[in-house]
Amino acid sequence: MKEEFRILLVEDSKEDVMLTKMAFAKSKVDAIIDVVNDGEQCLKFLRKEPPYENAKLPGLILLDLNMPKVDGKQVLERIKFDESLKAIPVVVLTTSQNERDVEESYERFANSYISKPMDFIEFLGLVKEIEKFWLNTVKLPKSSE
DSSP: OOOEEEEEEEEEOOHHHHHHHHHHHHHHOOOOEEESSSSHHHHHHHOOOOOOTTOOOEEEEEOOOOOSOOHHHHHHHHHHTOOOTTOEEEEEEEEEOOOOHHHHHHTTOEEEEEESSSSHHHHHHHHHIIIIIIIOOOOOOOOOO
């Protein structure tokens, strides 16, 4: 039986969560998408702290930068400097096109930085590219539960 691929979507916008899930559904990605709405929840999820004791580690994290409580850059830094989490690829998926955000994300070891298009058709194409590269092309480490 093929192991299920898990994506953790870290996004505070309900509309963007809905669009992302719709785009992945349309692209026929065979993945389970877990969603958390802020950086604090993301870190609890990844560390399996309450209420996420039974969470399964994702094979890929899609991370928004601008979130309440703990922002995406802080989350990225904590993931990449945690021995048990640093191998999980993190794709920054954000509306920001600010060059400083790009630089700071890569300084914190983001695996890629993608600006979200505002058009749904373009967003769907972007999701297909994410699927093609991260789920079909690259070899990812097996997540350790």
